[in-house]
Amino acid sequence: xxxxxxxxxxxxxxxxxxxxxxxxxxxxxxxxxxxxxxxxxxxxxxxxxxxxxxxxxxxxxxxxxxxxxxxxxxxxxxxxxxxxxxxxxxxxxxxxxxxxxxxxxxxxxxxxxxxxxxxxxxxxxxxxxxxxxxxxxxxxxxxxxxxxxxxxxxxxxxxxxxxxxxxxxxxxxxxxxxxxxxxxxxxxxxxxxxxxxxxxxxxxxxxxxxxxxxxxxxxxxxxxxxxxxxxxxxxxxxxxxxxxxxxxxxxxxxxxxxxxxxxxxx
Amino acid sequence: xxxxxxxxxxxxxxxxxxxxxxxxxxxxxxxxxxxxxxxxxxxxxxxxxxxxxxxxxxxxxxxxxxxxxxxxxxxxxxxxxxxxxxxxxxxxxxxxxxxxxxxxxxxxxxxxxxxxxxxxxxxxxxxxxxxxxxxxxxxxxxxxxxxxxxxxxxxxxxxxxxxxxxxxxxxxxxxxxxxxxxxxxxxxxxxxxxxxxxxxxxxxxxxxxxxxxxxxxxxxxxxxxxxxxxxxxxxxxxxxxxxxxxxxxxxxxxxxxxxxxxxxxxxxxxxxxxxxxxxxxxxxxxxxxxxxxxxxxxxxxxxxxxxxxxxxxxxxxxxxxxxxxxxxxxxxxxxxxxxxxxxxxxxxxxxxxxxxxxxxxxxxxxxxxxxxxxxxxxxxxxxxxxxxxxxxxxxxxx
Numbered sequence: 265x266x267x268x269x270x271x272x273x274x275x276x277x278x279x280x281x282x283x284x285x286x287x288x289x290x291x292x293x294x295x296x297x298x299x300x301x302x303x304x305x306x307x308x309x310x311x312x313x314x315x316x317x318x319x320x321x322x323x324x325x326x327x328x329x330x331x332x333x334x335x336x337x338x339x340x341x342x343x344x345x346x347x348x349x350x351x352x353x354x355x356x357x358x359x360x361x362x363x364x365x366x367x368x369x370x371x372x373x374x375x376x377x378x379x380x381x382x383x384x385x386x387x388x389x390x391x392x393x394x395x396x397x398x399x400x401x402x403x404x405x406x407x408x409x410x411x412x413x414x415x416x417x418x419x420x421x422x423x424x425x426x427x428x429x430x431x432x433x434x435x436x437x438x439x440x441x442x443x444x445x446x447x448x449x450x451x452x453x454x455x456x457x458x459x460x461x462x463x464x465x466x467x468x469x470x471x472x473x474x475x476x477x478x479x480x481x482x483x484x485x486x487x488x489x490x491x492x493x494x495x496x497x498x499x500x501x502x503x504x505x506x507x508x509x510x511x512x513x514x515x516x517x518x519x520x521x522x523x524x525x526x527x528x529x530x
Numbered sequence: 531x532x533x534x535x536x537x538x539x540x541x542x543x544x545x546x547x548x549x550x551x552x553x554x555x556x557x558x559x560x561x562x563x564x565x566x567x568x569x570x571x572x573x574x575x576x577x578x579x580x581x582x583x584x585x586x587x588x589x590x591x592x593x594x595x596x597x598x599x600x601x602x603x604x605x606x607x608x609x610x611x612x613x614x615x616x617x618x619x620x621x622x623x624x625x626x627x628x629x630x631x632x633x634x635x636x637x638x639x640x641x642x643x644x645x646x647x648x649x650x651x652x653x654x655x656x657x658x659x660x661x662x663x664x665x666x667x668x669x670x671x672x673x674x675x676x677x678x679x680x681x682x683x684x685x686x687x688x689x690x691x692x693x694x695x696x697x698x699x700x701x702x703x704x705x706x707x708x709x710x711x712x713x714x715x716x717x718x719x720x721x722x723x724x725x726x727x728x729x730x731x732x733x734x735x736x737x738x739x740x741x742x743x744x745x746x747x748x749x750x751x752x753x754x755x756x757x758x759x760x761x762x763x764x765x766x767x768x769x770x771x772x773x774x775x776x777x778x779x780x781x782x783x784x785x786x787x788x789x790x791x792x793x794x795x796x797x798x799x800x801x802x803x804x805x806x807x808x809x810x811x812x813x814x815x816x817x818x819x820x821x822x823x824x825x826x827x828x829x830x831x832x833x834x835x836x837x838x839x840x841x842x843x844x845x846x847x848x849x850x851x852x853x854x855x856x857x858x859x860x861x862x863x864x865x866x867x868x869x870x871x872x873x874x875x876x877x878x879x880x881x882x883x884x885x886x887x888x889x890x891x892x893x894x895x896x897x898x899x900x901x902x903x904x905x906x907x908x909x910x911x912x913x914x915x916x917x918x919x920x921x922x923x924x925x926x927x928x
Contacts, residue, residue: 322861330861330891356927357894358863359554372785374734382664383639387739391787395817395824399861403817443817465820519627523734524677528596528623528630530552530587 394443
């Protein structure tokens with residue numbers, strides 16, 4: 265009886281010791297990085313659906329500009345990645361083109377493209393991660409829904425960025441088709457909003473920097489930027505993405521994100 | 531017909547008031563150059579053409595109801611049969627949560643393959659616009675779509691048939707004998723007033739998108755015969771039979787990025803039947819060397835066992851299609867599709883190149899090259915053997 269009691273006490277003590285250790289000191293940078301990504305994701309959970317109008321300004325290294333107008337609708341999916349529908353308004357020759365994407369936490373995303381000239385809905389491969397979106401400096405992976413499972417993480421440091429207390433983490437895309445070897449992400453400590461992302465190409469050199477500004481909160485807690493700026497350090501080109509008319513709680517359902525809705529999206 | 535014209539005129543003039551919400555569309559100038567001398571003295575080596583396709587759209591009821599009106603007009607320098615007007619679309623849509631009703635003149639596309647569109651049958655081909663069958667005439671229809679978790683079921687009532695357009699006496703890309711388009715022969719007494727029916731069940735299950743369709747009505751493809759009664763003025767008579775057609779279209783999108791495509795039909799008419807299949811793949815290498823360039827490779831096999839005495843001739847019965855699709859993903863959205871359809875028994879080859887590039891913000895330049903080589907005398911394309919051409923379109927979008 266006594267022996268058992270002693271053993272029990274030892275086990276209890278050791279367990280307690282490890283619990284204290286792991287929660288206070290022994291959190292690895294990987295765990296801490298993941299924790300930050302999870303927290304940021306958690307703060308954006310429950311938005312339901314949203315829609316916004318986007319204006320893209322593409323700028324080459326001589327400063328020549330070209331613009332695009334698109335609209336975006338997003339539906340939050342519980343337990344999996346979001347569904348999104350992008351409708352193209354300008355340039356006018358692509359007006360009516362629509363892009364439907366089902367993001368998945370694991371495995372490839374499902375994507376369809378509607379070509380209005382042929383009235384054709386085409387299932388496309390979602391392997392195009394690193395290619396340019398509409399000729400811009402945004403790659404498809406830059407505009408896709410950022411699910412926690414799509415990266416592994418590492419905490420780097422705390423830093424003041426743009427007068428804000430920020431935490432800085434590195435993340436590594438799980439998908440080998442990603443154009444990036446790693447990304448460094450700055451989150452502010454108050455609301456876990458992304459302010460800056462440095463993306464490194466497969467060879468490890470700094471390729472692009474994305475900065476987000478003009479954050480506003482919707483429904484009291486969901487923060488959305490009003491402007492994103494992507495600069496390509498290698499080509500000198502840049503793209504500004506301006507968001508307007510954000511609307512939440514539009515009552516969108518799966519029906520607004522299917523192949524039939526692609527055809528009547530205007 | 532005059533009532534129809536008056537209706538169209540009223541619609542065009544009233545449209546800015548009716549459809550104040552949204553007007554868009556394009557106006558285009560087209561130039562075609564045929565390097566080889568034509569078979570007939572009446573045909574020309576080059577031609578110019580103008581076309582216009584405005585789009586008027588109006589929606590209400592929070593977007594659940596809408597009207598779309600898309601007229602189309604082409605003026606051709608020489609070919610009076612290529613000069614034509616059509617209502618591509620004019621329909622009212624009512625969409626509810628799990629069903630949709632479309633009434634009017636519409637355009638419906640079914641299918642997955644690139645080299646030809648076997649399953650696609652609702653709309654008649656506007657053959658004077660393009661010989662690839664991708665330009666269609668508006669089709670009167672009532673389309674009810676039931677949209678459920680188990681898939682989408684589309685039902686169509688198609689009142690009224692549209693005859694295929696064919697190039698006229700002075701046009702290129704015509705058969706050596708003219709088609710007597712004013713005297714088509716129909717199997718039924720109802721002629722072009724025959725009411726056709728179609729249905730399609732389509733669904734997506736994981737990586738597979740598929741559709742199963744059925745059509746009963748007037749064949750969109752005519753069969754051809756000579757007017758033997760008037761040998762001094764030989765003409766080809768188009769014959770439109772009643773057909774039953776079952777179709778399957780399927781695409782498997784693999785995790786590795788392969789698109790496997792299959793289309794197949796069985797058509798029955800006047801107690802005869804045939805089977806036709808097109809299948810192949812498309813694979814794209816994306817963002818090659820971080821340049822943004824995508825290169826896609828396509829290959830398809832085309833088989834058709836129809837008896838050409840009983841059915842419209844299909845030029846593609848023992849063919850292989852090989853092609854490549856380049857997308858530069860630049861600011862001007864430059865792209866190029868080049869392919870060849872080869873009859874592996876006779877070696878006859880149909881080459882096609884299509885490229886486009888935006889100029890500024892609202893112009894687009896489209897290049898099209900079509901060539902016919904090694905065409906034997908019994909080939910469908912024999913009449914087109916001198917009609918290889920280069921076409922340039924400059925489109926202005928508003």
